[in-house]
Amino acid sequence: MDGFSCAATVLADASAKIIDGKLVAKQIREEVGVEIARMKDTIGVVPGLAVILVGSRKDSQTYVRNKKKACDAVGIKSYEVNLPEDASEYEVIKHIATFNDDPSVHGILVQLPLPRHMNDENILNAVSIEKDVDGFHPVNIGRLAMQGRDPFFVPCTPKGCMELLHRSGVEIKGKRAVVIGRSNIVGTPAALLLQKANATVSIVHSKTKNPEEITRQADIIIAAVGVANLVRGSWIKPGAAIIDVGINPVDDPASPRGYRLVGDVCFEEASKVAGAITPVPGGVGPMTIAMLLSNTLDSAKRIHKFK
Amino acid sequence: MDGFSCAATVLADASAKIIDGKLVAKQIREEVGVEIARMKDTIGVVPGLAVILVGSRKDSQTYVRNKKKACDAVGIKSYEVNLPEDASEYEVIKHIATFNDDPSVHGILVQLPLPRHMNDENILNAVSIEKDVDGFHPVNIGRLAMQGRDPFFVPCTPKGCMELLHRSGVEIKGKRAVVIGRSNIVGTPAALLLQKANATVSIVHSKTKNPEEITRQADIIIAAVGVANLVRGSWIKPGAAIIDVGINPVDDPASPRGYRLVGDVCFEEASKVAGAITPVPGGVGPMTIAMLLSNTLDSAKRIHKFK
Structure with a gap:
């Protein structure tokens, strides 16, 4: 696969709504800041x-x-x-x-x-x-997997993916969701979160035989596999919402650094088929730190019983 | 749905291999007995x-x-x-x-x-x-969900489902698997186990909009939802392996007790389409206690470092 450019030509008819992670992350940081000030003033x-x-x-x-x-x-x-x-x-x-x-x-x-x-x-x-604000402790993952239980913390990157879906008005309940990749840090908790939100979830991974066919059934795609431009336009159901967690450097002689960053999804192709999509960079990336701040605030609120 | 009989007529051309849980459970109990005797004699x-x-x-x-x-x-x-x-x-x-x-x-x-x-x-x-031989502690569920981690114990019923698949020679790696139901005790850990065994797993539940369509894609079906005869012949891909965890009482005037037990899968229909299927009763049921014995033996071996 040509990792540099996945689309032969970049056409101007892109129709997907671009989910602006930078903007959402900024909003969240502001909300967190306001809450922190309120907590400091109050207690x-x-x-x-x-x-x-x-x-x-x-x-x-x-x-x-x-x-x-x-x-x-x-x-x-x-x-x-x-x-x-x-x-x-x-x-x-x-x-x-x-x-x-x-x-x-x-x-x-x-x-x-x-x-x-x-x-x-x-x-x-x-x-x-x-205090496990990263949410990586097995107890937190176990509670995330279980019905009727809630983790103390949800890992920041998958929590950021969900927040982007929620704030973009993407309905999750009853929808087909495909998570590509099953890492402990992103793919697995993302699948568990989608499942808790009542999506019908399938996990696609390196041993999956027909990833394209399964992914094409999805209303929601979270790609977190670390392979540049893996998900092509043909993998995508028209109108699907796509959250691209990948940040992969590919050679780019035209860039002053000699490389540029692309996601796991071929943005040029996908943005013509999908209903909404995150860019790379500027999509999920900025959300991770915003969620870390949010988890830290939540922890302080819980420990001090501050509502 | 008529819970008593899912098939209009029971034909004699059933072709699926019947997975005899009673027999497999007996073998496992014997194997456990032999190991316990060896441990007692040795240490x-x-x-x-x-x-x-x-x-x-x-x-x-x-x-x-x-x-x-x-x-x-x-x-x-x-x-x-x-x-x-x-x-x-x-x-x-x-x-x-x-x-x-x-x-x-x-x-x-x-x-x-x-x-x-x-x-x-x-x-x-x-x-x-x-000592959590039931495997229900969140740490055990979390470790089951995580790559590169292993739980101390796997919950008995889903472990029994996997054992039936293994001992029936059903290949799991790379296969499509659908788990119907997402309880903490069966569905969720069964999905995590199939995933650990490198199947491509989808979980179907009460909020799933097209359960029949998704289930029909599966090479392996684990039904654990508690609805009599929910899975009909039309839901099943020809040749699929079916593990039926349901044990549902339905009225049966012909039975001395006034009822009989049926699974979540319409056996009469499914056995004509599937490649292999567990009966109810006599399928998963006997496996649960066999796995409890096996987990208890494993625990004693681990605690006493006996190989």
Whole structure:
């Protein structure tokens, strides 16, 4: 597949509504900011988010810096721990335990990926489920999967996908939904969320034999597989709503950086068939941090019983 | 729908292979018995299963009695606590805590349904996840949903469904599977198990608009919805494998009891289209207790590091 351009020619008749994630994320950040100010004024509590970063990956440092900036902007106090690449699992868990016990911290986030010598599972399980703002703890995933139970937190990216659907007026109940990809961080929780919202959900993955045929039945598509332009126009039912979680770099000599970012969905083709679609970038991306802020606020509200 | 007989006439050309759950369950009980004898001979440990029954529902008493009998037959020591209908949640949890700490108990089961004044969630969460042989704890469901994680225990009925598929030689990887029903006890974990086995899974439920159309795409159907004869012949792809979890009483004046049991699938019609099908009774039913014995054995082996 030609990852650079999926459509032979870009025509001007694109008809899908573009779901503007940047705008929605901005609205949410503003709403969160207002609530935080109200909480501070009423009970004097400021939400706190602790971020633990291990090692010195450039991309992880950028993510952590962006999270801190976003916290500052809405009035969340952020706490940061930076550990060297060769830190021990025990050291990381010790810092988590300290934050678990710290009443000024309402959310704890361990930046992934962790160095290879660490066991993600041991570390993520150490985060108190009441402060697990990433929603990755198995108890939170289990509650998400179960009828009549609710997780303390829903993972930020799939929560952002749902928020984009809700705020774009896409009906979910009774609709066919296809999730492409089944990662613990996006695909699986996205499928569970759609299911909780009473969609009829199918999950398409690398072992699926006829992904195009199944995807074409969907009224709602969430693509989170990490393959540039995988979903072509022919995969899409006319009028479907598409949430594209993929952010894939493809070579682009015309760009000053030498590459550009594309989604898992061929936007040029899809936007002519779909009813609504998120762009890449500017779709799901900005929602993840907005949802992290929202989860941190919710946690502080729950812990302090503030309504 | 006429729940008594779904097919106008029962023809003699039925072609589906009948999956004999009674026979498979018997084989599994024998295998479990052999392993228990080997463990006892080698390390002197006998697996123990504790069952807590609250109230005096006749059906629950029968289930508990059958579980005890099945334990006796394979060499599992059973511990039983019977509490009155008006027992407090605290009393139940106290008994659970005692069994959690008792090294001779490897599995703890709280017979459902509990009296209405009790909160199922509080009680089931009190069972140590290492002794949760029913597999209903959110941590076990969460691990079941997650890639790269495994639950300590898989709920008995859906585990029994998978075992029937495996032992009948039904290939799962890459196949389309439809689960009808999304209960915490059967439908949801069955879908997660099929997904872990690399099927492409869709879940059909009460809000699904075109259940017949979706079900007809499936190579594997697990029906667990509790509606007599819901799945008709026209819902089934020729050659599909069908696991029918439903056990629904329907009036039958010809029966001495005045009723008979039928599944969620119209057997008379389905057996002419399907490649393989479980009967009701005698299909999934006998598997549940066999899987409970198997889970209890696995727990004792894990706790005592016996291979």
